[in-house]
Amino acid sequence: MSENAPTAIEATRRRLTEKQADTVDRLTVAAVRVLAREGYSGTTIRLVATEAGVGTATAYTYFSSKEHLISEVYWRRLVALPTPAESGEDPATRVVAVLREVSMLVADEPALAGAVSSALLGDDPDVRHLRLRIGKEIRRRLGDALGAPDPERLAALELLYSGALLQGGMGLLSYAQVADLLATCARRLLADPVTGG
Numbered sequence: 315m316s317e318n319a320p321t322a323i324e325a326t327r328r329r330l331t332e333k334q335a336d337t338v339d340r341l342t343v344a345a346v347r348v349l350a351r352e353g354y355s356g357t358t359i360r361l362v363a364t365e366a367g368v369g370t371a372t373a374y375t376y377f378s379s380k381e382h383l384i385s386e387v388y389w390r391r392l393v394a395l396p397t398p399a400e401s402g403e404d405p406a407t408r409v410v411a412v413l414r415e416v417s418m419l420v421a422d423e424p425a426l427a428g429a430v431s432s433a434l435l436g437d438d439p440d441v442r443h444l445r446l447r448i449g450k451e452i453r454r455r456l457g458d459a460l461g462a463p464d465p466e467r468l469a470a471l472e473l474l475y476s477g478a479l480l481q482g483g484m485g486l487l488s489y490a491q492v493a494d495l496l497a498t499c500a501r502r503l504l505a506d507p508v509t510g511g
Contacts, residue, residue: 338376340366342387346426349384354429359383381436385444388430391419392451398459406504408459413475413496416452417482421489431483467503474499 330338344366348357357380363373377383395415398408420427434445449472456471457463474496482492 334376337366337368337372338386340368341373341376341383342390345380345383345387346423349425349429350423353425354384354432357384357429378440379436379438381433381438382440382444384426384429384433385436385441385448387426388420388434389444389448392416392448395419398455405459405461406501408461409456409471409500409504410497412455412459413471413500414493416455416475417479417493417496418489421493427489428483428485431480470503471500474503 341362345357345362348361348365352361359373359377359380360370362380362383363370366373373383377386398411398415403411420430433441434448452475453468453472456475457468460468460471478487478492478496478499481487482489487495
């Protein structure tokens with residue numbers, strides 16, 4: 315992405331005009347407000363559309379389900395994160411910074427955090443598409459932080475991250491605890507003498 319403004323983010327279903335991009339932006343902002351007020355189970359595309367000031371049919375033009383809409387909110391926040399600057403820090407410190415930043419992305423919004431966990435597990439084709447994009451973006455960030463090709467460690471970090479976020483999404487750990495646990499585990503993984511760290 316050349317810019318981090320929400321309108322610079324390509325929609326997941328099709329290319330948008332400026333007016334359409336504005337509608338999608340309004341829907342994603344409204345989704346967060348409705349989630350905070352109604353919770354995941356009470357959130358519907360109809361309620362989000364009303365909150366955004368658009369028709370329900372218009373909302374369905376852009377989002378196939380509430381899971382798709384909530385996944386889009388997470389995707390937009392993820393790609394809006396600044397790309398970590400190159401630094402002289404060691405790979406473990408860079409990896410921990412990426413894991414902490416990504417794991418804390420929705421930590422201050424419990425309704426959204428829980429909804430994202432549920433939504434991303436959905437089987438809607440648009441959600442599957444976003445799940446792949448999200449996974450690729452996190453993989454790219456972790457790979458850049460590692461600084462050198464290391465497929466085994468990268469796969470282990472991805473597994474570590476997804477498992478930790480599932481724990482947070484289920485409410486077993488707070489997102490602050492998830493971030494701390496990720497930091498500890500990543501440092502151990504990257505210092506493992508068996509794999510050469």
